[in-house]
Amino acid sequence: MYYSNGKFLLNKNIDSMKVDDGKIIWTGRKEEIPEGEECVDLKGKTVLPAFVETHIHPTILTELVGKLSIMAPEVNSIEEMIEKLREIDAANPEASTIEGWGYDETKFEEGRSPTRYDLDKVSTEKSVRIQRSDLHNCVVNSLALELAGIDKDYPDPAGGIIHRDEQGAPTGLLSEKAAFLPGEIFAIKSEEEKIRKMVATSLELAKYGIGSVSETLGIIDEEGDMMDLYLKSMEKGFLQDVAVYYLWNDTVSSLSQEEIDKRKEGYTASTGAKVKLSGLKYFLDGTISNGSAGMTKEFPKIEDSLYVKRDGNTPSEEDKNRELTKGLMTGNKEELREIMKFAKEKGLQVKTHAMGDHSADIIIELAEELGNWIEGAPSIRIEHGTTLRDDQIKKIHELGIGVSGQSIFFYAEYEPYSKYLDEERFLQINRLKSLYDPEGIKYPYVALSNDAPSTYHPEPANPWLGIEPTVTRRSLTEKADINQKEKLSLKDA
Numbered sequence: 276m277y278y279s280n281g282k283f284l285l286n287k288n289i290d291s292m293k294v295d296d297g298k299i300i301w302t303g304r305k306e307e308i309p310e311g312e313e314c315v316d317l318k319g320k321t322v323l324p325a326f327v328e329t330h331i332h333p334t335i336l337t338e339l340v341g342k343l344s345i346m347a348p349e350v351n352s353i354e355e356m357i358e359k360l361r362e363i364d365a366a367n368p369e370a371s372t373i374e375g376w377g378y379d380e381t382k383f384e385e386g387r388s389p390t391r392y393d394l395d396k397v398s399t400e401k402s403v404r405i406q407r408s409d410l411h412n413c414v415v416n417s418l419a420l421e422l423a424g425i426d427k428d429y430p431d432p433a434g435g436i437i438h439r440d441e442q443g444a445p446t447g448l449l450s451e452k453a454a455f456l457p458g459e460i461f462a463i464k465s466e467e468e469k470i471r472k473m474v475a476t477s478l479e480l481a482k483y484g485i486g487s488v489s490e491t492l493g494i495i496d497e498e499g500d501m502m503d504l505y506l507k508s509m510e511k512g513f514l515q516d517v518a519v520y521y522l523w524n525d526t527v528s529s530l531s532q533e534e535i536d537k538r539k540e541g542y543t544a545s546t547g548a549k550v551k552l553s554g555l556k557y558f559l560d561g562t563i564s565n566g567s568a569g570m571t572k573e574f575p576k577i578e579d580s581l582y583v584k585r586d587g588n589t590p591s592e593e594d595k596n597r598e599l600t601k602g603l604m605t606g607n608k609e610e611l612r613e614i615m616k617f618a619k620e621k622g623l624q625v626k627t628h629a630m631g632d633h634s635a636d637i638i639i640e641l642a643e644e645l646g647n648w649i650e651g652a653p654s655i656r657i658e659h660g661t662t663l664r665d666d667q668i669k670k671i672h673e674l675g676i677g678v679s680g681q682s683i684f685f686y687a688e689y690e691p692y693s694k695y696l697d698e699e700r701f702l703q704i705n706r707l708k709s710l711y712d713p714e715g716i717k718y719p720y721v722a723l724s725n726d727a728p729s730t731y732h733p734e735p736a737n738p739w740l741g742i743e744p745t746v747t748r749r750s751l752t753e754k755a756d757i758n759q760k761e762k763l764s765l766k767d768a
């Protein structure tokens with residue numbers, strides 16, 4: 276099938292193409308199309324190359340297939356959320372658990388986090404879980420707490436918080452590393468179902484024009500290797516090429532050079548889709564949207580943050596003396612150094628989740644210490660880099676550090692951003708212009724991404740929801756100005 280009269284973004288000399296079996300097999304001018312061939316008139320529409328999504332969680336998106344989105348405009352209060360969850364349960368009586376995702380307590384009428392007592396109103400016979408929009412927090416009902424063995428005496432895991440009431444009983448809210456504790460109860464058990472949902476997710480991404488993805492939470496452990504799940508899904512119709520980043524754990528640290536090389540080489544499905552290992556992933560801090568990003572200075576409007584309200588914390592050794600009002604560190608410099616050394620030895624990239632400037636400092640210091648080991652691509656990447664100072668951007672350019680930024684965050688999460696950040700740090704949000712186009716010299720190691728589904732939007736993977744705010748620097752609600760100086764042109768975005 277031919278397509279003519281298009282505006283090809285990357286080549287002004289052509290206006291037509293031929294597509295066969297989902298692949299472009301010819302490009303050229305309309306005049307060159309043989310007479311009598313079937314041809315679609317694009318009427319001047321723009322033809323773009325497929326998107327490369329540099330930070331996304333397709334397996335988590337897969338888990339959301341069939342789960343209820345609990346955000347505005349459908350859900351505006353805890354009351355409404357309970358009602359919706361009851362409805363989804365009534366509509367799926369055979370499901371063994373009840374789940375919702377995407378809530379943000381700062382957007383609820385009640386202005387507080389839901390608790391297990393709210394979710395007990397949904398069900399006391401099935402486990403109930405709701406995931407916060409940032410996916411760093413969840414709330415479960417009393418049954419799920421019981422099944423996961425989380426009680427008064429259960430200690431907080433390192434880098435995680437089990438929120439408790441005055442008597443020390445868990446409230447149901449679990450943050451950062453603690454949010455993983457009830458995971459087993461809600462996991463999709465059958466591989467067949469997992470693969471079916473993976474393929475459905477892939478088709479959704481394809482609709483947005485996403486041609487390749489970076490799995491930013493790749494898991495390998497005693498139970499299996501996510502790369503195998505991708506390969507099996509590709510055989511069943513998963514379309515995108517996938518670059519996997521393994522979350523650092525004991526299994527990863529014991530992989531031999533040979534085992535790493537085999538995975539770096541990658542596996543190709545019979546459909547031609549390919550999955551390969553690109554690097555490692557580590558978390559240094561929390562998020563801006565609940566005041567837990569690791570900052571050098573105090574969050575000025577932090578009184579209501581989930582973290583500060585609570586007594587005690589479980590900081591890493593390095594951050595023991597940090598004030599909680601400067602955010603929650605979920606990782607530390609020593610461990611990150613160990614990971615980077617391993618990556619350097621094995622030729623892998625390291626992506627580190629860092630939203631606050633304190634966390635970015637740690638990465639920059641380690642980059643100065645360890646240098647670069649990959650040619651033609653950054654060895655070290657800052658994921659998010661949500662608040663960066665001028666001196667840090669200078670260092671990032673000097674050291675060749677990669678940054679993957681997400682404009683969709685300030686776009687969709689304006690309420691918590693404006694709640695937790697002061698004016699100075701508001702100007703530091705997601706500085707893509709300063710990063711990519713400082714004084715007209717384009718810096719190659721900057722990428723725009725959506726980090727789907729970790730944001731407050733029912734369409735988290737839609738790339739245009741990241742591109743629009745990069746170009747307009749306006750929030751979704753209130754159309755607030757998020758530093759017009761950091762605007763990029765549509766083409767650069």
Ligand SMILES: [Zn+2]
Pocket residue numbers: 330331332491726729
């Ligand atoms: Zn992410």
